[in-house]
Amino acid sequence: MQAIAYPRIIAHRCGGALAPENTLAGMRIAARMGCRGVEFDVALTADGVPILMHDDTLERTTNGTGFVASKTMAEITRLDAGGKYHHAFAVEPAPTFQAALRTCDELGLWANVEIKPTPGTEAETGRVVAALVAAHSANNQPSTILLSSFSALALQHALHAAPRIPRALLTETIPADWREQLNACSASALHTAAAGITTEHIAPLCRSGIPLACYTVNNRATATLLFAAGVHAIFTDRMDLWTPEEMQGLVPLRT
Numbered sequence: 500m501q502a503i504a505y506p507r508i509i510a511h512r513c514g515g516a517l518a519p520e521n522t523l524a525g526m527r528i529a530a531r532m533g534c535r536g537v538e539f540d541v542a543l544t545a546d547g548v549p550i551l552m553h554d555d556t557l558e559r560t561t562n563g564t565g566f567v568a569s570k571t572m573a574e575i576t577r578l579d580a581g582g583k584y585h586h587a588f589a590v591e592p593a594p595t596f597q598a599a600l601r602t603c604d605e606l607g608l609w610a611n612v613e614i615k616p617t618p619g620t621e622a623e624t625g626r627v628v629a630a631l632v633a634a635h636s637a638n639n640q641p642s643t644i645l646l647s648s649f650s651a652l653a654l655q656h657a658l659h660a661a662p663r664i665p666r667a668l669l670t671e672t673i674p675a676d677w678r679e680q681l682n683a684c685s686a687s688a689l690h691t692a693a694a695g696i697t698t699e700h701i702a703p704l705c706r707s708g709i710p711l712a713c714y715t716v717n718n719r720a721t722a723t724l725l726f727a728a729g730v731h732a733i734f735t736d737r738m739d740l741w742t743p744e745e746m747q748g749l750v751p752l753r754t
Contacts, residue, residue, distance in 0.1 A: 501665040501687045503645055503710050505732035506536035506609050508722075508746045511715050512553065513539050515736035519584035520560060521551040523594050523602050533743020536609035538734050541596050542617065543624050548572035549596035549631060555617055559583075561593060568617045596628065600635045603643070611734075613669065614648035614657065625653030626660045633661035647690055654684035667712070673700045681709065688731075690714065693721060698728045705729035719753075726752065 514525025517532075521539050529537050540553040545568060552575075557563035561578040563570070572595065581591025594602075596612075603610045612632065616624035625648065632644055646657050647667040654666050667688035668681055673696065677689060688710035696713065704711050705728075714734040716722050719741075722733050744750045 501663075503665050503667070503688050503731075504609075505710060505712060506534070506746070507726070507732055507748065507752065508534060508738065508741055509536040509538050509609075509611060509712070509732055509734045510534045510738055511538055511734040511736050513537050513551075515738055516717075517736075517738060519581040519588050519591055521553055521593065522580055522588070522591050523598065524581060524588055524591050526599070526602050526606060526608060529738060530606040530608055532738050533746045534608075534738050535747055536611065536732075537603070538611040538613060539599060540613045540615040541599075541624075541628050542567050542615045543620060543627060544572045544575055545569055546571045547623075547627060549624075549628050550575055551594050551596065551599055553615065566617075568620070596631060597635075600632070600644075604639060609643050609645075611645045611647055611667075614646060614650065614653045616648070616650055616653050621650045621652040622656045625650070625656035629657035629660035629664060632664050636661075636664065645688075647688075651680065651684040654686055658685050667710075672696075673704070673711075677704065677709075678707070688712065690734075693725060693733070696725070701725075701728045701730060723752070 510529040512520035514528045518525035518528045541549045542552045552567050561580045563578040576592050580593040581588025614628050648654050649669040666686045667690050668686040669690045690712045693713040693716050710731045712732040716733040716735050717737045745752050
């Protein structure tokens with residue numbers, strides 16, 4: 500099992516609620532606030548280029564329309580991915596995955612890359628995303644990147660393309676057969692929703708040494724309880740709830 504060095508506080512979709520999601524602007528804001536790690540979603544364009552995008556369609560976060568998988572990289576990167584969040588971010592583009600990796604390096608950010616395949620592209624998306632990470636990590640520390648997905652098939656193909664890069668399985672709850680599911684895709688960690696989770700759910704993973712991270716935690720009280728129960732990290736939209744010193748591990752997290 501690969502060791503994963505998690506930051507305790509991870510910015511959800513690059514900048515959480517403080518920036519347009521899945522943008523380089525979000526990464527820069529996260530770094531400026533003292534956050535050490537970001538999470539973002541990666542899907543494939545029609546011409547097979549990995550790009551940062553959460554939804555299958557473009558309407559919610561950009562000024563484009565239609566399915567991400569039906570547009571080329573050139574078509575998507577011309578869109579405004581920031582104006583719908585706030586006019587101050589107008590013309591902020593949807594970045595390619597390669598640009599996101601370079602920006603994480605420049606800012607010193609740990610990255611959780613969620614592989615986000617459209618139906619039927621699980622194997623291809625896992626393979627393409629992981630291969631790019633492997634090439635990038637040849638000159639960087641592999642421990643600064645973690646691949647995750649709700650798709651076990653995507654993670655299996657990511658394993659073949661980049662065996663040195665750690666992987667985490669995403670779930671909506673902690674499944675009763677979590678050990679079997681992790682083994683099936685050779686995942687080293689589990690990421691699950693914080694809602695409804697209890698110490699009884701968390702304890703078996705802790706006893707087995709399986710890292711657990713929870714999404715999406717937007718208040719300190721919940722985070723404190725999760726950390727006390729043994730959760731390794733949380734994904735949050737509210738980086739502003741913690742000080743830079745807390746996020747960087749320079750001081751203990753206050754209760």
